[in-house]
Amino acid sequence: MVDLTKRRLFTRQEVDKDSIRLPWLKDTESFIQGCTRCGDCSDACETNIIVKGDGGFPTIDFSRGECTFCYRCAEACPEQLFTAVEQRPWNAKANIQAGCLAHQQVECRSCGDMCEPMAIQFQLSAGRVAMPVISLEDCNGCGACVAVCPSTAILIEHQK
Numbered sequence: 322m323v324d325l326t327k328r329r330l331f332t333r334q335e336v337d338k339d340s341i342r343l344p345w346l347k348d349t350e351s352f353i354q355g356c357t358r359c360g361d362c363s364d365a366c367e368t369n370i371i372v373k374g375d376g377g378f379p380t381i382d383f384s385r386g387e388c389t390f391c392y393r394c395a396e397a398c399p400e401q402l403f404t405a406v407e408q409r410p411w412n413a414k415a416n417i418q419a420g421c422l423a424h425q426q427v428e429c430r431s432c433g434d435m436c437e438p439m440a441i442q443f444q445l446s447a448g449r450v451a452m453p454v455i456s457l458e459d460c461n462g463c464g465a466c467v468a469v470c471p472s473t474a475i476l477i478e479h480q481k
Contacts (some may be wrong), residue, residue, distance in 0.1 A: 340374055341381040341477055342475040344388060344410030345395050353378065355400045365397035368448050370464070383464035383477055388437075390463070412480045413462030415440070415455050420474035432466035432475060441466060 343362060344467065346352050362379050363371040366387055376381030390410050395403035415432075422429040423443075428450050433441040440459035443451035457480070467475045 325435040341413060341479070342411075343371065343379060343381065343384070343403075344393050345392065345406070345408060346391060346411070347402060347404055349412050352402050357400065359399065361399065362394035367391050368392060381464070381477075383467035384473075386468055387463045387465035388459070411462055411471050413477050414457050414460045414480050415462065415464075415466055416476045416478050417453055417455060418474040418476060420472045421453065421470075422472050422474070423444040423450050424474075429471065431469045431471060435465040435469045437463070437465060 326357060342352060344347060354376055358377040358379070360373075360374070360379070361370075363373070368386040370383060370388060371379045372382045372385070373458050379394075388410075392406045394408070416441045417432070426449065430443060430451070430453075432453055433439075433443060438459050438461055440456045440461070441453050442456065444454050445451050462477050464477050467473075467477060
């Protein structure tokens with residue numbers, strides 16, 4: 322089987338800096354420079370959502386589950402790439418795409434049912450299906466809404 326993550330080595334492409342990195346990382350540049358790709362963070366992850374991404378760097382795959390912010394990935398890392406647990410884990414938020422079933426006038430509230438901080442609310446409208454609305458203030462970017470979405474219409478994205 323071909324490991325597509327190594328193809329960028331032949332084409333000299335940059336590592337995808339926009340992919341969802343681990344929580345509590347100090348910054349992307351020091352992560353790319355300092356990460357040895359040892360896999361300790363992946364082994365420590367209690368929900369098994371840390372996978373090898375572009376170039377073998379660990380990344381979050383929310384299709385496998387949610388981040389519980391347990392801090393085990395940071396504790397397992399032999400490098401000094403993470404901030405203290407007291408810091409905000411990241412600035413990632415959920416974003417509902419046009420493929421959402423509610424946008425197609427199909428009743429679905431799966432994402433809202435899974436959202437522990439209740440950041441996803443549903444706006445009622447007469448004669449229409451209730452539309453999901455994300456409170457960016459309440460969303461912690463855990464990704465619980467991603468795997469449960471039947472139309473894979475939710476992305477977790479870093480906020481600029």
